[in-house]
Amino acid sequence: GAVVSQHPSWVICKSGTSVKIECRSLDFQATTMFWYRQFPKQSLMLMATSNEGSKATYEQGVEKDKFLINHASLTLSTLTVTSAHPEDSSFYICSALLGGRALSTDTQYFGPGTRLTVL
Amino acid sequence: AQSVTQLDSHVSVSEGTPVLLRCNYSSSYSPSLFWYVQHPNKGLQLLLKYTSAATLVKGINGFEAEFKKSETSFHLTKPSAHMSDAAEYFCVVSDPPYDKVIFGPGTSLSVIP
Numbered sequence: 001g002a003v004v005s006q007h008p009s010w011v012i013c014k015s016g017t018s019v020k021i022e023c024r025s026l027d028f029q030a031t032t033m034f035w036y037r038q039f040p041k042q043s044l045m046l047m048a049t050s051n052e053g054s055k056a057t058y059e060q061g062v063e064k065d066k067f068l069i070n071h072a073s074l075t076l077s078t079l080t081v082t083s084a085h086p087e088d089s090s091f092y093i094c095s096a097l098l099g100g101r102a103l104s105t106d107t108q109y110f111g112p113g114t115r116l117t118v119l
Numbered sequence: 120a121q122s123v124t125q126l127d128s129h130v131s132v133s134e135g136t137p138v139l140l141r142c143n144y145s146s147s148y149s150p151s152l153f154w155y156v157q158h159p160n161k162g163l164q165l166l167l168k169y170t171s172a173a174t175l176v177k178g179i180n181g182f183e184a185e186f187k188k189s190e191t192s193f194h195l196t197k198p199s200a201h202m203s204d205a206a207e208y209f210c211v212v213s214d215p216p217y218d219k220v221i222f223g224p225g226t227s228l229s230v231i232p
Contacts, residue, residue: 004162009160042224042225043209043222043223043224043225044163044209044222045222046219046220093162093163095163107153107165107168108163108165108220109162110155110162110163110164111162112160112161112162113162
């Protein structure tokens with residue numbers, strides 16, 4: 001149980017276009033999901049917390065108008081990279097918490113990631 | 120402030136020999152600590168976590184870690200490495216009051232046949 005999927009697994013787009021990445025909790029409801037960015041050979045950086053039915057909370061330095069997050073249901077969060085540029089190329093990973101638990105003490109269930117390449 | 124250091128960016132061991140992946144943390148409170156493993160093309164998976172219970176934590180696939188407050192360490196060990204253990208390992212620290220998690224830089228484990 002506790003499976004999280006992401007779609008697409010990889011995407012290539014032209015500079016200036018927008019790309020949407022979906023994160024789904026397949027067998028549980030998640031009021032809270034998280035979006036991370038991982039550069040090659042580096043660690044995960046938390047970008048934002050996605051809350052079902054309310055606005056996302058962005059980490060310092062993350063442009064909210066650039067990275068639009070929508071958590072429209074208890075099983076789906078989307079990340080839209082708007083007007084993508086080559087520097088946005090990265091590996092984007094989502095995670096979900098079971099129910100409404102605390103990030104600091106409970107297990108995150110991660111999606112397999114989406115590799116974005118902007119030409 | 121929270122921070123986490125993984126002292127080795129890459130560790131290579133022979134199959135059947137012990138594994139030691141080192142993690143040191145900095146925290147203002149009593150932290151929660153996690154180890155996650157990332158296999159290529161797969162999502163990160165929790166190996167084990169410490170949340171102020173027993174200091175020796177046993178996880179999946181034979182891994183365990185010991186929380187040592189005096190040394191601010193949470194090293195990951197396994198008695199005998201298996202080829203399937205080859206992956207990227209992340210130590211994660213969190214302070215409950217802030218409900219944030221900080222990922223370490225990761226350690227790449229290679230297992231030699």
